[in-house]
Amino acid sequence: MSSLTNYGQAIASTTIALQELLASPLVGLQATIRAPGEARTGLTGASVNLFLYSDGLISYREASTQHGPSRVIAELHYLVSAFPADDGDTDAASHRAFGAARAAIERHPVLTVPVGSADSLQVWLTSSPLTAESLTALWLASGAPLRLSFGVMASFTLDAAERVAVVGTVHDVVQLAGAGAIAVFSGTDAAAKAAAAASVAQELGKALVTVPLASIVSRDMDETEHNLTALFEQAEHRGAVLLIDEAEDLFGVRPEVLDIDDPYSAIEIGQVLDRLGRSPSVVIIAIRDSAGDELADRARVEVRFPDEGQADPAPAG
Template sequence: MSSLTNYGQAIASTTVALLQMLSSPPIGLEVTAYPLNAPRTGVSGPSVNLFLYYDSLITYREETQRGPSRVIAELHYLVSAYPGDDGDTDAGSHRAFGTARAAIERHPVLSVPLGSADVLQVWLSPSPLTTEVLTALWAAAAEPLRLSFAVMASFTLDASERVAVVGTVRDVVKLAGAGAIAVLTGADAAGKAEAAASVARELGKPLVTVPVTDIVGATLAETEEKLTRLFEQAEHRGAVLLIEEADAVFGVRPEVLDVDDPYAGLDIGSVLDQLGHAPSVVIIGLGHLASDELADRAKVEVRFPAEEGSAAARTSG
């Protein structure tokens, strides 16, 4: 599936696919994609114009989904009919309008190529458009009102590509920015603690080490309160934060959560959003694998297997 990083290409390719669908036989309309106030150059006879006037992005994650979250993109086009001449005595603009409207109804799904190996499935549906909205669109372009209808083109993309890379402690130091998240995974607890201390030293900042139970509550409001209090403490301002014993919240969790799990109803993505307000780098220590939510947000993962010398090895390079 294409990712949100290809959104610009997805928009352009969807517009081109709509143009081609309406202009190719047997429909055979003259079709443009001009701004509403652009001169109608290169057009002869009745035609229709596609104008993208609005888009929206809705992010979601299915309960059973693994990997990056997804986003539903909705593109709203104004499809307007133009006469072939000022008189339009044969109602050619009406015929073009009806032909385009019927074509959208008959072709509810477009297969839109993205590059050489990716195809985007785009669903088309007429979109309600009030007289007030229609009038406002044309008034904003300082153009007379045209016979028009709206169509929504929707498709799904991966919301993000995993950016975390398996690296070294030096890579964590390079993050440096406030709220940047790094993950230390593995059974070598001493090595992870030493690595976090090394990051703080390199950055010239204090290190604050807390267990996950001290900063995450059963609700998002409780978590926000705990984190705000932590960030505002004078001795912690600007400090590197190491969250230990974090598997219960940020590790891979079972598909069906235990009713006694204190974090069963917690939105992990929202907790990570709150950590984004941290004054410096946030380091999350895990004994095992990171959850999908954390893997989506983390910039660097450093692994610490339980073997002698692992800490020294991870600080090199």
């Protein structure tokens, strides 16, 4: 199954497959994939145009996956418009093109779409009703005259369970720069991790705020939310790089069966990470060993620090 990292290619391949379906000898239409206002450039004769105007992603978790979403359903919404051979449409050519396109979608509800050289998608096609208001809004936005049109939804499933974090260096963390980007510092050398976090803040020209996990995350999610909001809104902390220290109890690899006395047993890790993702700057989570599944799924970069006295395999530069 193709992965979420190939989403852009999956969209492009699906659009081209739809165009090829409508232009196939069995359908026999001129088919373009242009903005509505440019659909007729260089063409003569009746034609249809495919315009991707929106998409949606729906994440879900399979029963076999313990943490985080494992699959994503993608929904692509196309405006399919029929154009006449002449301005007057005297021979109703746009009507024939419209009907042929609608029939082709109905007759071919599933397409096998190649994605790259070694992968493919099963794409389901469904006619999608468009209200007069929706059609008018789309055509007004395009600045072109309203044409006979219908909607098509193309849906397919992608694998979302892969890890996006890469093992990198402190320099890679600096390059993240953006608000809410999450990095992991792993290893037992607390002093080295603290020094590296200070280096990141200095390179970004920001303050560094270091807080132990226990001071912001509690058993109660509302209290955790309050703690994080207060932290982000403090004037001296606005825009600062945040280092969450001693975070392995929540964000490290956890046992399948949690101890009832575990202070974080009722905490939804994903909710905490979602809130951290709204931080005004980079968030660094420091742990001693390996990152747990949900942190590994959300982190952009992991920097691994060796034990004290060992050579550093991931230099800062």
